[in-house]
Amino acid sequence: MGAESRYADWIAVDWGTSHLRAWAMRQDKPVAESASEKGMGTLERSGFEPALLDLIGPWLGQDRMTVVACGMVGSRQGWTEAAYGAVPANPMPGRMTRAETHDKRLAVHILPGLKQDNPADVMRGEETQIAGYLASAPRFDGVICLPGTHTKWAQISAGEVISFRTFMTGELFALLSTQSVLRHTVGNGWDETAFAEAVSDAIARPEATAARLFSLRAEGLLHGLGPAAARARLSGALIGAELAASRPYWLGQDIVIIGATGLASRYQEALAQQGLAPRTIDATEATLAGLTTAWRTLEEAVT
Amino acid sequence: MGAESRYADWIAVDWGTSHLRAWAMRQDKPVAESASEKGMGTLERSGFEPALLDLIGPWLGQDRMTVVACGMVGSRQGWTEAAYGAVPANPMPGRMTRAETHDKRLAVHILPGLKQDNPADVMRGEETQIAGYLASAPRFDGVICLPGTHTKWAQISAGEVISFRTFMTGELFALLSTQSVLRHTVGNGWDETAFAEAVSDAIARPEATAARLFSLRAEGLLHGLGPAAARARLSGALIGAELAASRPYWLGQDIVIIGATGLASRYQEALAQQGLAPRTIDATEATLAGLTTAWRTLEEAVT
Numbered sequence: 106m107g108a109e110s111r112y113a114d115w116i117a118v119d120w121g122t123s124h125l126r127a128w129a130m131r132q133d134k135p136v137a138e139s140a141s142e143k144g145m146g147t148l149e150r151s152g153f154e155p156a157l158l159d160l161i162g163p164w165l166g167q168d169r170m171t172v173v174a175c176g177m178v179g180s181r182q183g184w185t186e187a188a189y190g191a192v193p194a195n196p197m198p199g200r201m202t203r204a205e206t207h208d209k210r211l212a213v214h215i216l217p218g219l220k221q222d223n224p225a226d227v228m229r230g231e232e233t234q235i236a237g238y239l240a241s242a243p244r245f246d247g248v249i250c251l252p253g254t255h256t257k258w259a260q261i262s263a264g265e266v267i268s269f270r271t272f273m274t275g276e277l278f279a280l281l282s283t284q285s286v287l288r289h290t291v292g293n294g295w296d297e298t299a300f301a302e303a304v305s306d307a308i309a310r311p312e313a314t315a316a317r318l319f320s321l322r323a324e325g326l327l328h329g330l331g332p333a334a335a336r337a338r339l340s341g342a343l344i345g346a347e348l349a350a351s352r353p354y355w356l357g358q359d360i361v362i363i364g365a366t367g368l369a370s371r372y373q374e375a376l377a378q379q380g381l382a383p384r385t386i387d388a389t390e391a392t393l394a395g396l397t398t399a400w401r402t403l404e405e406a407v408t
Numbered sequence: 409m410g411a412e413s414r415y416a417d418w419i420a421v422d423w424g425t426s427h428l429r430a431w432a433m434r435q436d437k438p439v440a441e442s443a444s445e446k447g448m449g450t451l452e453r454s455g456f457e458p459a460l461l462d463l464i465g466p467w468l469g470q471d472r473m474t475v476v477a478c479g480m481v482g483s484r485q486g487w488t489e490a491a492y493g494a495v496p497a498n499p500m501p502g503r504m505t506r507a508e509t510h511d512k513r514l515a516v517h518i519l520p521g522l523k524q525d526n527p528a529d530v531m532r533g534e535e536t537q538i539a540g541y542l543a544s545a546p547r548f549d550g551v552i553c554l555p556g557t558h559t560k561w562a563q564i565s566a567g568e569v570i571s572f573r574t575f576m577t578g579e580l581f582a583l584l585s586t587q588s589v590l591r592h593t594v595g596n597g598w599d600e601t602a603f604a605e606a607v608s609d610a611i612a613r614p615e616a617t618a619a620r621l622f623s624l625r626a627e628g629l630l631h632g633l634g635p636a637a638a639r640a641r642l643s644g645a646l647i648g649a650e651l652a653a654s655r656p657y658w659l660g661q662d663i664v665i666i667g668a669t670g671l672a673s674r675y676q677e678a679l680a681q682q683g684l685a686p687r688t689i690d691a692t693e694a695t696l697a698g699l700t701t702a703w704r705t706l707e708e709a710v711t
Contacts, residue, residue, distance in 0.1 A: 181629075224619070225626035255589070255622060271622040273588065280583045285576065286558070311615035315646075315653040316527070319558060319574040323528035326484075343618075350618040 113137070113164050115171040117396040118157070119389075120178035121230060122146040125156060129164040133397040137164060145177040145184075153184035154206050157213070165210050172213045173201070173400045175392070176230035179215040189220035189227060193265045197236035197395065199402045216399055219266055226271050230392075231257045234363045237394030238386055239264060247359030250376075250383070252368045254279070256347065258354040270354065272347045275368070278340060287318065290325035291339055292332020297374075300337035304375045307345020314346045344375050355381065363391045416440070416467050418474040420699040421460070423481035424533060425449040428459060432467040436700040440467060448480040448487075456487035457509050460516070468513050474706060475516045476504070476699045479533035482518040492523035492530060496568045500539035500698065502705045519702055522569055529574050533695075534560045537666045540697030541689055542567060550662030553679075553686070555671045557582070559650060561657040573657065575650045578671070581643060590621065593628035594642055595635020600677075603640035607678045610648020617649045647678050658684065666694045 113129035113136060120126075123144035129137035143156035161172070179187030179202065187202035201214040218229035231251045239245060243264060251257040254276045259269040282291040307314060321338055324330035330338075348355070360376060360383035362369045369385045376383050416432035416439060423429075426447035432440035446459035464475070482490030482505060490505035504517040521532030534554045542548060546567060554560040557579045562572040585594040610617060624641055627633035633641075651658070663679060663686035665672045672688045679686050 220626075220630055222630065225623055225630050227626045227629055270619055271626070272618050273584075273590075273621045274618065276588050277621075280587055284583055284587060285579050287576075311617070312652045312655075314614070314617060315575050315577065315649045316573055318576045318580075320528055323523075323530045323574070326530055327523055327525065327528050346618045349615045352615075 113170070115173065115400050116161050116164060117393055117400070118161075118172055118174035118178070119230065119233075119392050119396075120145060120174050120176040120183075122177045125160065127157070127160045128393060129161070130393075130397070130400070133394070135393060145180065145182065150184065153178065153204070154208065154211070157211075158208060167210070169210055169212050171400065171403060172211060173216070173396045173403070174204075174213060175216040175233035175396060175399075179217060180229055183215075184213075185215055187215045187217040189218045190232075192219055192221045192269065193267045194219055195236075195264055196232040196239065196266050197398050197402070199399075201399065201403070214399070214403060216396075219269070221269060224270065226269055228257055228259075228269060228271065231259070231363075232266065233395035233399070234388060234391035235259055235261070235266060235395070236398055237391035237396070238361060238363060240394050240398050245359070245361070247361065248354050250355070250360060250362045250364075250372055251388075252362065252364040252372050253388075256372075258351045260354060270351060272351065274343045274347045278343055281318065281343075282336065282339060286322055287335070287339065290322050290330065290332065291335045294331075294333025294336060296331075296334040296337040299334040300341040300371070301374070301378060303338040303341025304345040304348070304378060307342050308349050308379065311346055311349030314342065314349075317342045340371060341375070344371060348375060348379065355379075360384075361386060364388050416473070418476065418703050419464050419467060420696055420703070421475055421477035421479075421481070422533065422536075422695050422699075423448060423477050423479040423486075425480045428463065430460070430463045431696060432464070433696075433700070433703070436697070438696060448483065448485065453487065456481065456507070457511065457514070460514075461511060470513070472513055472515050474703065475514060476519070476702045476706070477507075477516060478519040478536035478695070478699060478702075482520060483532055486518075487516075488518055490518045490520040492521050493535075495522055495524045495572065496570045497522055498539075498567055499535040499542065499569050500701050500705070504702065504706070517702070517706060519699075522572070524572060527573065529572055531560055531562075531572060531574065534562070534666075535569065536698035536702070537691060537694035538562055538564070538569060538698070539701055540694040540699070541664060541666060543697050543701045545664075548662070548664070550664065551657050553658070553663060553665045553667075553675055554691075555665065555667040555675050559675075561654045563657060573654060575654065577646045577650045581646050584621065584646075585639065585642060589625055590638070590642065593625050593633065593635065594638045597634075597636025597639060599634075599637040599640040602637040603644040603674070604677070604681060606641040606644025607648040607651070607681060610645050611652050611682070614649055614652030617645065617652075620645045643674060644678070647674060651678060651682070658682075663687075664689060667691050 117128040126140045128135040139160040185204040204213040260267040420431040429443045431438040442463040488507040507516040563570045665688045
């Protein structure tokens with residue numbers, strides 16, 4: 106793909122707290138891809154432009170190149186703050202924030218996130234994935250679940266995000282499985298049955314969530330609970346607790362999951378167990394579709 | 409106290425995962441105290457005796473000294489495994505495990521923990537505090553709450569631990585406030601009202617626990633939630649979730665809290681809000697009372 110990237114029309118960037126990914130795009134198709142660990146959380150303000158140039162330098166010619174970026178790069182601690190839009194809102198507002206660059210070949214546009222006043226909530230990056238999905242399903246009326254470190258549930262109607270909630274399920278799983286006493290019990294592997302039972306138990310009795318965690322350690326010590334089953338039960342307990350708390354979002358709704366394969370399939374299974382039939386959309390495809398929509402808005406404004 | 413410690417009758421040791429504390433005891437009174445960071449979690453098997461001698465060496469004469477120890481020192485990864493007693497059980501079984509030592513002046517006795525088959529649970533150290541409280545209140549019939557990294561709730565009747573449950577509330581608070589995205593919002597200080605409201609909300613709607621955590625971050629970003637109020641709300645949300653899950657333990661019961669001042673007072677307030685009037689016992693006093701009971705058992709066996 107290297108040579109082709111010379112003919113990129115624009116560059117798409119997904120810049121989160123812990124990752125940076127860039128794609129050389131020809132219209133809506135990626136023709137080259139590059140990634141680094143230089144997430145927003147690792148950078149001073151002056152570090153953003155060099156981190157970006159490290160990745161996309163080979164794709165630049167002499168002409169000015171349009172770069173469209175979403176994610177935490179637009180936060181207050183990011184490159185340039187792109188103020189949140191307030192829900193209810195179109196997830197693709199058309200308004201972008203220009204980041205200043207020393208390299209005059211770069212025209213960097215940063216997408217704003219969304220905020221909700223009450224209950225207080227924020228998102229940056231997921232709104233672009235939602236916009237990407239809505240580009241292909243403009244009449245979608247239902248709920249979009251975006252599993253991740255901070256899983257989002259968004260209620261969608263008439264092309265707008267009506268409301269949303271964030272759950273720290275992914276971050277809790279990572280902390281508990283690697284930093285807490287449960288790290289001695291939770292290991293690799295997976296146990297489908299243990300996951301299903303844990304989800305079911307957590308949804309049925311969410312008030313007992315706090316009592317379930319240490320049980321994993323004790324069952325490891327007393328009853329030989331294995332590392333794969335422990336991993337599946339911890340995941341099921343946390344996803345189940347999330348589903349119990351997000352029930353007003355998903356109950357009786359048309360659901361789309363936007364996520365990476367592994368985690369999305371766990372949510373899919375957990376929701377299927379509740380009698381729902383969510384569809385799953387690949388997160389990267391949704392991001393690129395959303396960034397493409399934003400890029401087209403810029404093109405239309407110029408021409 | 410240094411000179412007096414030469415005349416210690418015995419040595420009491422509280423040896424947890426992350427701490428080691430020793431007291432030179434004259435009968436039931438501490439006359440000298442020493443502590444180090446050499447918790448069970450930091451030591452190889454061969455490291456226990458030197459770690460202990462570092463602390464208690466100055467208290468040893470030429471005669472053999474009885475040492476009574478409780479806590480994780482008796483776990484499988486500890487100095488010598490002291491097998492669990494199974495509930496229902498007297499928390500002070502009289503049976504101790506002797507640890508081998510190179511230094512012949514030491515006679516080290518390790519107290520066993522307690523286990524529960526279903527729901528699976530274990531404790532090591534708290535049983536000694538429970539025994540210490542029961543030594544002064546042998547007819548207590550009710551519930552003992554032991555707040556900590558892993559908070560325990562124990563149902564007591566006729567001098568026995570009937571059942572117990574462990575909650576990872578303290579460890580969750582530490583991980584979330586220092587390792588998760590909430591570290592940007594949670595700071596020092598305290599807000600009594602914010603704590604009380606968070607406890608109340610969590611007990612009333614425990615199924616929403618998973619939705620409350622990220623709200624702290626969002627309220628910090630959008631509504632200027634301060635670091636003290638955020639700390640109190642996180643603590644209240646987690647303690648409230650624990651109280652929701654432990655309700656069968658405390659509802660309508662006579663409650664004793666055994667804990668260190670700060671954390672115990674939070675549980676006291678949270679329970680008072682539910683119309684209960686728990687008494688609080690200092691954790692160190694309870695530990696020493698329990699170890700003293702164990703030492704007396706040894707003395708009686710010898711004489």
